Structures are given as structure tokens and as C-alpha cells.
Amino acid sequence: MKKLYIILFFAVLIIIAGFLFLQPRVQAQTSSAVSGTAEIVNMGYKIYFSGSNGGTSGNIPYNVQYDTSAGKMTGYAWSPEYGWIQFNGSSATALSLQNPNDRESPEWADGIIKLNGTDGGTSGNIPYSVTFDPATGNALNHWAWGGNVIGWIDFSGVKITPTITTPTCSIIPISSTINSGDSVTLYWSSSNTTSCIASNGSGSWAGVNKPTSGTFGATPSTTTTYDMSCLGNDGTNATCSATVTVVPPGYGYNCSDCSVLVAGGQYSSPSACTSGCSVQGYNCSDCSTPVAGGQYPSSSACTAACRKVPHYIEH
Numbered sequence: 001m002k003k004l005y006i007i008l009f010f011a012v013l014i015i016i017a018g019f020l021f022l023q024p025r026v027q028a029q030t031s032s033a034v035s036g037t038a039e040i041v042n043m044g045y046k047i048y049f050s051g052s053n054g055g056t057s058g059n060i061p062y063n064v065q066y067d068t069s070a071g072k073m074t075g076y077a078w079s080p081e082y083g084w085i086q087f088n089g090s091s092a093t094a095l096s097l098q099n100p101n102d103r104e105s106p107e108w109a110d111g112i113i114k115l116n117g118t119d120g121g122t123s124g125n126i127p128y129s130v131t132f133d134p135a136t137g138n139a140l141n142h143w144a145w146g147g148n149v150i151g152w153i154d155f156s157g158v159k160i161t162p163t164i165t166t167p168t169c170s171i172i173p174i175s176s177t178i179n180s181g182d183s184v185t186l187y188w189s190s191s192n193t194t195s196c197i198a199s200n201g202s203g204s205w206a207g208v209n210k211p212t213s214g215t216f217g218a219t220p221s222t223t224t225t226y227d228m229s230c231l232g233n234d235g236t237n238a239t240c241s242a243t244v245t246v247v248p249p250g251y252g253y254n255c256s257d258c259s260v261l262v263a264g265g266q267y268s269s270p271s272a273c274t275s276g277c278s279v280q281g282y283n284c285s286d287c288s289t290p291v292a293g294g295q296y297p298s299s300s301a302c303t304a305a306c307r308k309v310p311h312y313i314e315h
Contacts, residue, residue, distance in 0.1 A: 053078070
């Protein structure tokens with residue numbers, strides 16, 4: 001008996017580990033395409049962030065990517081007036097203004113464009129930054145500083161491809177069918193959500209705010225559905241539910257329909273019914289024709305067991 005308990009203990013651990021391992025992993029999108037145009041305010045010049053009309057030939061493709069986790073931009077943009085603009089993280093360079101042969105040139109002569117800092121403007125003390133909202137793609141902060149030559153650059157006309165963060169949730173009972181009086185553990189998880197609330201169910205499940213993932217132990221007295229709604233990062237809701245079927249005493253499932261509980265049913269769960277009924281055997285009603293879930297494994301065993309020998313009482 002002790003060995004049996006140990007085996008059951010490890011079997012439950014394996015099931016729980018499998019549940020946690022098989023949960024869908026949502027990989028965060030860290031790179032978003034940049035589109036639209038920025039404007040060099042003092043001169044009204046434009047900087048284009050994606051297209052196929054770059055270079056003096058007008059047919060070179062270009063693009064810029066925004067790393068949503070680090071807040072950095074990389075790639076090449078195109079300005080008809082300044083030519084190629086190379087983005088390399090938290091700054092960019094107007095390559096036509098850079099003099100590679102003069103390493104002592106001041107910053108303003110090198111065409112450096114800073115995407116964040118506190119040295120903006122001719123006074124050199126104005127803070128600025130360029131950041132984007134991954135959910136909407138819009139610029140949250142939209143000013144960059146290009147030194148005294150280029151000046152202020154307005155990124156309000158620039159967007160990134162929004163990161164898709166559709167909320168999801170799921171509830172998985174460790175067993176979907178239990179006998180009356182037994183307990184069951186529910187596991188729930190969600191992604192791209194901020195909070196969850198439970199409804200229906202049994203015990204202390206209903207009406208309780210819950211974390212975005214966790215477990216709950218329940219002992220439902222009747223077949224019960226457990227519902228949950230989770231609020232997503234994008235403001236929408238994800239809903240999920242799971243039903244635990246409680247088998248009353250004296251009830252079970254028969255091969256005629258492994259999904260319907262009936263009084264005196266032969267099997268304790270739908271899975272046991274399906275498994276048992278997939279094996280053919282023989283019944284006393286006809287010991288020559290095998291049927292799903294038949295009581296006897298062979299025709300001869302059926303005949304022997306079902307043969308009724310009358311007993312006569314002599315007077």
C-alpha cells in the first residue's frame with residue numbers, strides 16, 4: 001500500500017509539471033518597424049523611416065527598427081536634403097555631415113542626432129527624448145536634438161508597429177470527473193493580463209479577485225462550472241471556464257453513451273467508459289456476437305457463465 005501511495009504522489013507531480021511546462025509561452029515582441037516622417041523644424045526638412053526610394057538614385061530600400069524593450073532605434077532613414085541618417089541605438093548620424101578625416105570636429109559638425117538627453121536647445125539645458133507606446137504605436141515623447149546645425153527634430157509624425165498583446169486565460173482541472181465527496185485542484189493561467197476575477201464555481205471561488213495565475217482546491221457537491229475573466233493590458237477581457245463533473249453515488253457511464261450519467265452505470269468516468277467500451281466482449285443476451293463493452297472475453301466463457309441449469313425440488 002505504501003508503494004501505491006508513493007507512485008500516486010509522483011504521478012500527481014508529473015501531471016502538475018506537465019501542465020506548467022505545456023502552458024503556451026508568449027514571446028514578447030521586442031522589435032517593431034518604424035514608419036512615418038520626422039521633421040527638422042528649423043528648415044522644414046523631412047526624414048523618412050521606411051521606403052524604397054533612398055539614395056541619389058531613388059531606388060534603394062531602407063528601414064528603421066525600434067526595440068520596445070530597450071527603447072533604441074537601429075537602421076537607416078532617408079532625408080532628401082541630408083541624405084542617409086544612420087540610427088544606432090540612442091542616437092543617429094546624418095552621414096553627409098560627418099567628416100571621417102577630422103576626428104577633432106565638434107559634435108554639431110558631425111551631424112549627431114541625440115534621441116534623449118538634457119542638453120537640448122541653444123541654452124544647452126532643455127530635456128528631450130523619443131519614446132513610443134508599444135500598444136498603440138504612437139510617440140509618447142517626440143523631440144530629438146541635432147545640435148546647432150540641425151536643431152530640433154519633431155518625431156510626432158513617426159509610428160511603430162503596435163505590439164499585439166491579446167489577453168488569454170485558461171482553467172484546467174487536474175481531473176474533469178470526480179466521485180461525490182472527492183476534491184479537485186484547478187490550475188489557471190493567463191497572459192498579457194493585469195488582473196482576474198472568478199465567478200460561479202463552488203466554495204470561495206466565486207466573486208474573488210485573483211492573481212493572473214494560480215491554483216484552487218474545490219470539493220463541489222454537484223457538477224460545477226468554474227468561470228474567470230481577466231483584464232488585458234489593452235483594456236479588453238479574456239474569459240475562460242472549466243467544468244468538473246461530479247458522479248453521484250450509484251451512477252456511472254455505459255457503452256450506449258459514454259457522455260451521459262445514468263443510474264447503475266458500469267464506468268466511473270467518461271474516459272474509463274470509452275476505454276472499456278473499446279474492448280469487445282460477449283453478453284448473455286447473445287454469446288455468439290461480440291459487442292463493445294461485452295461482459296465476457298470469449299464466446300465459451302459467456303456460454304459457460306450464462307447457462308442456467310434448472311433445479312427441481314422433489315415432493
